[in-house]
Amino acid sequence: MAKVSALIVDDAPFIRDLIKKALRGQFPGLQIEEAVNGRKAQQLLSRQGFDLILCDWEMPEMSGLELLQWFRGQPGSEKTPFIMVTSRGDKENVIEAIQSGVSDYIGKPFTSDQLSAKVKKALHRSGKLEALSGRQPQTSTAAAHDSVSHLMGGKLAVADGAKPTAKAPVVNPFEQAAQAANTTAKSAPEPEERSVKGQAQLRLAGEQFACVVKALSLRDALVVVRRAERLPQVFESGVLDLEQDADQSIARMNVYVHSVAAMEVSVDCEWLKVTLKFVDQDPQKLEYLSRLIASGSAQRHYSPSA
Incomplete structure (x- = not known):
C-alpha cells in the first residue's frame, strides 16, 4: 500500500x-x-x-x-x-x-x-x-x-442537506433579543470589565443566529439568541462575526459552543444564553478583541458575503 x-x-x-x-x-x-x-x-x-x-x-x-x-x-x-x-x-x-x-x-x-x-x-x-x-x-x-x-456568488456555506430556517415574523430580532436579555433578572450579572453591548452573527453549520453580545473577553463571549428548531450543540464549532462601531472593521472569530442555557425556568422559553469559547491564536484577532472590549460596543456585519 x-x-x-x-x-x-x-x-x-x-x-x-x-x-x-x-x-x-x-x-x-x-x-x-x-x-x-x-x-x-x-x-x-x-x-x-x-x-x-x-x-x-x-x-x-x-x-x-x-x-x-x-x-x-x-x-x-x-x-x-x-x-x-x-x-x-x-x-x-x-x-x-x-x-x-x-x-x-x-x-x-x-x-x-x-x-x-x-x-x-x-x-x-x-x-x-x-x-x-x-x-x-x-x-x-x-x-x-x-x-x-x-x-464566487458571495453566498454563505450551508450544511449538507440543510434548509435555511424560516424567519420568524419579527421586525428586529436583535432588538427583541436585547429586550429579552435586559428584562431577565434571574441570571447573574457579568463582571463590569467584560460588559459589551452590541450585535453579532453566529454561524454554525447549516444555521445562522442573529444574536446580542452581552459579555466579551479574550477567551469567550456570552450571547443571547432566539430559540430555533435546531439548538446550538455543546462543542459544536462555528464562527462569530463581530464588527466594531468605530471603524466598521470586522473579525470572524472561530469558536466552539461551551454551554447553552435557557434564560427562564420554562419549557417554552424563547431565548437562550450561549457561551462561546474562542479558539483562535492569531495575535491580530486578539488585538481586535481587546479594542472591541475597550470600546464596549459591537454590531453585526450585515454584508451578505461575510
Whole structure:
C-alpha cells in the first residue's frame, strides 16, 4: 500500500483536532501531520512532500494565502491539492485564492461530511484516493454547494442537506433579543470589565443566529439568541462575526459552543444564553478583541458575503 499523507495547517488546536478526527474517521489509511501556522508549514514542506494540504487563511507569522503563493512557486507542486479551510468566504478573497492556485475552498463552520467530500474529491483528482486502504464511506454530493463556484456568488456555506430556517415574523430580532436579555433578572450579572453591548452573527453549520453580545473577553463571549428548531450543540464549532462601531472593521472569530442555557425556568422559553469559547491564536484577532472590549460596543456585519 502506498503512503498517502496530509498536512493540516491552522493556528487553532480545536480546529486542527476537528479536522484530524473527521479525516481519521473517513480515511483510516491517511497519514496526518500538522503545523500551527504558515511558517511552520513552510518548514515542513521544505523537508518532505504531502499529497494534500488543508490550510487556514488567517494565521500569525505567515497567512494561508502567503503559504499557498510560496508553495505554488516550488517545483513539482502544481498537482498537489491545496484546500483553503477558512471563514473568509467573500468574493474578493475567493478570487485572490483562485489566482494564487488554490484547488478548492471550504468555509467555516463545516460538517464532517462536507470536509470528507472535499478531501475525497481532491484525492480522486490527484490519483491518490485508490492508494488508501479500506472502503471509503459514501458522502453526499450536495456538499458541493459550498465549493468555489458557489462561493464566487458571495453566498454563505450551508450544511449538507440543510434548509435555511424560516424567519420568524419579527421586525428586529436583535432588538427583541436585547429586550429579552435586559428584562431577565434571574441570571447573574457579568463582571463590569467584560460588559459589551452590541450585535453579532453566529454561524454554525447549516444555521445562522442573529444574536446580542452581552459579555466579551479574550477567551469567550456570552450571547443571547432566539430559540430555533435546531439548538446550538455543546462543542459544536462555528464562527462569530463581530464588527466594531468605530471603524466598521470586522473579525470572524472561530469558536466552539461551551454551554447553552435557557434564560427562564420554562419549557417554552424563547431565548437562550450561549457561551462561546474562542479558539483562535492569531495575535491580530486578539488585538481586535481587546479594542472591541475597550470600546464596549459591537454590531453585526450585515454584508451578505461575510
